[in-house]
Amino acid sequence: MATRTINVDYIARVEGESSLQLDIRDGVVDRVRLSIFEPPRFFEAMLRGRRFDEVLDIVARICGICPIAYQMSGVAAIENLLGIEVEPPIHALRRLLYCGEWIESHSLHVAMLHAPDFLGYSDAMAMARDHGDAVRRALALKKAGNDLLRLLGGREIHPVNVRVGGFYRVPTRAEFAPVAESLKRARDHAIATLRWVATFPFPDCTRDYEFVALRYRDEYPMNRGRIVSSAGLDIAAADYEDEFLERQVPYSTALRSALRRRGAYLVGAMARYALNYDHLPEEVRALAGSAGLGAVCRNPFQSILVRAVEVIYACSEALRLIADYEPPARPFVAAEPQAGTGCGCTEAPRGILYHRYRTDSDGVIQEANLVPPTAQNQGIIEEDLRQVAMAGLDLDEDQLKANCEQSIRNHDPCISCAAHFLTLRVNRS
């Protein structure tokens, strides 16, 4: 019996630490293990015993890439618990803040982390010598996202300005003027980036995912909506734990999620796009079409196109929100502690992020549950890997490893978030 084991001991160009082991027995991929070895971080335990109004500053520290997402799901859950409905200008500012994070996070992944896979470079440093303009565009896009985060979040990393009931301080219209100029240039860079990635060679691959994303009226989803899926799921955030479960596996420090009835599912840019294509402005749909995308994309290698489309959308949406901005009469509404349970679900760049908190009558957190998108996508990442490995059984070890790493990066996993994750090992027998 011939056994072959392929190990990737450390997966590069993903956020955090993880490894992959493939066991190939008699020409069949027998086992795929994506192991997250980043230490568990116990954020849910850290939150217990803290007041409801301390939560947002704590959860902003969970991830340096998507702190806004943690604040947005956190504030949605706490406000749900307290029965607070924020006014439309506050909601618009939060959506604007999310646009900044989508632009920054997606631009980093598209140009710096994922593009080298398609062009045959080991990393962005090597790619930059031949594709300097593309890298400079990404840096300019990141800067535009940072400008938004700085203005609305108080600073770029671990923002401090969001509070229960609103913001500590809201910007004046005049403060948005330089940011709008930067965003107009960023939108041009985003269109150029989509045209660049549309020229990449994409492996043939079609996957029948169950897509899961938010959906709300006519909005492309960010801060609110019902949780819907391509298989007909349609629930409120409060019912998340009835439909989804988190499981521990012995080889990983991250929990992984599944639909109780159907198993693995996909969240993130491909899911949002497939379930909300009709909510994209016509001009963005036209640009997506010119890059070869239809209303649904089922090739995970083309997720880079979908992210590039979402960057264009986020720039356009941010400009629209700024043009329409009227400062709210008051930056926040007061929040009084009360006992209860609240749930929030928002669209982090990598997909839906679910939070639930339970407080006592003093507003002290008794229980917290945070389910990041990477935990939700681990099942799909392993299923994709099995398919990529089966298709590449005859490849030499280095090429098989490269294909597997690229497959993992299709889903932009944030391992630091999931280890509340890469090394590739292939065993062939």
Add this chain to the structure above:
Amino acid sequence: MSGGDRYSVLVAAIGNPDRGDDGVGPAIANRLRDRVPTGVRVLECGGDLLELINEWTGSAAAILIDASDPAGDPGRIRRLDLSSSRLPADFAQNSTHAFGLAETVELARALGQLPARLAVYLVEGERFEIGVSLSPRVAEAVGKATEAILAELSRMAAG
């Protein structure tokens, strides 16, 4: 972090003040802030090092300050000239972030966006646990590193 083109020299301190000796850069930045010559901007950089490329573009020189891994001599100060040489390979492996200091510097070099003069001061750390203060020998090195950086800034100002 904005307006880097108005300044001729950028001093960027990298590190997390809540992670023990990782906070040595910010501690040095605090000492430098009121003492640097006109035209020098002091910046703290917590996580997104790629932003440094935008920040130093237009600056004639940049000085970076960071903690280095324990190697048996906590508080040891090293100055490396990155204008023409790379950070040692072992240093490149130290970040769990997608882009660490070495990657950021090499990306800027590939893009032709390094300042004409670029140096990094590395202070060897001893402990990096969450919530602990600087270790005694690293705390002692803060003053010494501050003076060394001020002396370098004076030499730059003198041309």
